[in-house]
Amino acid sequence: MTMSVELPALERTDAMTPPASSARLRRYARPALGLLLPVGLAVIWEIWVALGYSNGRLVPPPTRIFATVMELAKSGELSRHITATVTRVAAGFGLGVAAGTILGAISGYWGLARQLLDPTVQALRAIPSIAWVPLFILWLGIFETSKIALIAVGVFFPVYLGVMGAILSVDRKIVEVGRTFRLSGPAMIRRILLPAVLPAYVVALRVGLGLGWMFVVAAEFMGASEGLGYLLIDGQQLGKPAQIVAAIVIFAILGKTTDWLIEIATAPLLRWQDAFGRQGVR
């Protein structure tokens, strides 16, 4: 009797697992499909310029951008700029995440702290972060500190909001399970709240990192002598569009790679999630 009750459920899980061959095909076909549009456009532009329909001076063709990258790489310039930018993002991201996590957790956990802290944070959030630049320069100087501070401010808000929102939206029913098993405060945090908050936290980290990359450009616009943002400004001032596009492409690659690293690092912790994307689309 028991078995016959469970049979439909078993059949359903079987039906959801696709055959191995089509799954493998989809695994490789999906990134390939995503590449079709950008690669296609690049090839078309390359041919367009090669055929002489355009001189490609303002919009350089892919080969010229690639040549610029190689040139920068050979002279060692490129790695110097990338190191400078990545170091700034890493420092700013680290600071922003630490502050956002701590304050977000405090605001989410204690109602009194939320009432004290949250209105101020929300008011500060309404200020466009770039507006801090002049003040940061006055306070912290023109060099690294002010740049890192600006990036940290950009990263802070999404992380703070994500952590606080996630804690506030933890299911009361699950917390009650912890209470019936008489978990102490720290055990409740470790065994119920942290795992419950983790998915939203990962999203907050990824949003924060995205903003970190955005703000490093703004930071490097304000008087840097190295960094990818400097390459952009330099390219503009000396009229080298290929260098600008090269820097943009490198930003894209770095941004995507670091985002992917977060995804990879946290995937084992989130295997349990019943996400729509995990069954159908992926």
Next chain:
Amino acid sequence: MLALDRVGKTYPNGVHALERFSADIRPGEIVAIIGGSGCGKSTLLRAVAGLDRASTGTVTLDGAVITAPHAKIGIIFQEPRLLPWLSVADNIGFGLSELPAGARREKVARALARVGLADKAKAWPRELSGGQAQRVAIARALVPQPEVLLLDEPFSALDAFTRRDLQDHLLDLWNDTRPTLILVTHDVDEAVVLADRVLVMRPRPGRLFEEIKINLARPRDRNSPLFDNFKRRVLTALDRSLDRNVPDADAKSTAGEAMWW
């Protein structure tokens, strides 16, 4: 023994949910609490579980006043409330964190086999059917061997067939250690098949209306005339608790008046 002494609850918003509810429940007894909506069944259960404090009166287990969740009192909710980030086995072992890992594993394995889900030990809760998930919840509540197990409409979200199956299964599990069971339900069938005693409550404010002893040997045949008889008694009591007219032998006076007119 579990003693409820004039337990009452008024919520901060002024709702008077429960009034002076008293009952003594013997160890190993199965008590079903049944009643219309708003009769304070769940309020009562939450007070016994120590999840909410009663406004008046006391709940005592073997002389100790219950004010917070107690190690000897387990609870099963209407939803399984499994922790989605733990495997089925880890969910069952959730309340055993004080045991050494080896002893815990052994207890969990035994509980899994006992509820017939040994092959699901490593599955995630989302991979279970509703009936399987509720069985895991039952195992999780039973594995620390509570003296009292509270059940808040535990099978009401399941289909009729699975529900029957789980009712039988619960009785079977109960027989292992014979904890006290207090079951809140809407389902007259469920109350009569499981309980030694059915407490019928009436709403606004919730209070005890009638107590019906079910003197039927187990296992109980759901189709026997005696079973039907007890069901009818509970149904009649329920109807009267809601001030409905009952076209039944028990309600002769109202019927007689109508004829006299």
